[in-house]
Amino acid sequence: MGRIPCCPKEIVKGAWSTQEDETLTKYVTIHGEGKWQKLALKAGLKRCGKSCRQRWLNYLKPGNKRGQISLDEEDMIIRLHRLLGNRWALIAKRLPGRTDNEIKNYWNINLSKKLEKQPTLSSWPISTSLQHNHKCCEQVEKTKQTHVALETPLPRRVKDVQCNKTRENKGYSSPSCSNKREGSRNSDDEATNTLNNYLIDIDQNKELIEDDSSSKVLEIEDQKRVGLTNSPTSTSLANQYHLLTSKFDPLEIFLDVELERIASFMGHNEDIYCNREPP
DNA sequence: AAGATGACCAACCGCGTACAC
């Protein structure tokens, strides 16, 4: 049994006409986002559902900024890219009104070249706490001298993790996390999973742990274990537990930690959470 | 003036994951 083609037979490709834009906008405004394939059919658009979704998200959706990326935004992109690598969607979440596609294009066209010419353009300390780890010191030093691409993590995807309602545990709530696909993790025993278990889950794809540049989540865990409660990172760690909702990307957690640290470093609390709820 | 080249950006494509049945 073959897969049902995702697109209508007479599919239109290429640039969208204003007529199509209007049709899509009207339809989404009335019926909402989602069910893109049905949407394309019902709206009478001879477009692939994917194409409709992309057009809406990248171009038509109200709130999209478009236009020149400001210096602040550029700086934010550089910092976030150093933290996350090519996780464009994640980066875009931190820049309200900007889409992953826009940021990706901007990076590929402008920033990658810019940074190639000026390796030290962004001298922001990626993770000062990393320097506690002597292994990482060399890496950090190298970082200051080399192209950013050399030290950014490889593009990676981390499975969404199911996190049950946090449960009280010695003063802070420890998330009981489980991969959604693994139903066995719903047992009571599993409910006592700590961040450690959760990290192991993450590492199922050999991610984060093997890569020094992505080891900040482990670092969080280490600090938690040794009780370094004074550092911004570890204090914010407790806060992170409260951030945990039913579904999240683990990288988002450590990103929140990093952003909080950055704010702390700057000595003020800018709108680093953008359109997100602060921890 | 015309072709070549480069920059920019929107859109396409394939893959991995979530989810419904």
Add this chain to the structure above:
DNA sequence: CGTGTACGCGGTTGGTCATCT
């Protein structure tokens, strides 16, 4: 639990416009 479908993401392509030769 297995399978098929929908969705989201990131890499890549291709069209358009500007600049260069």
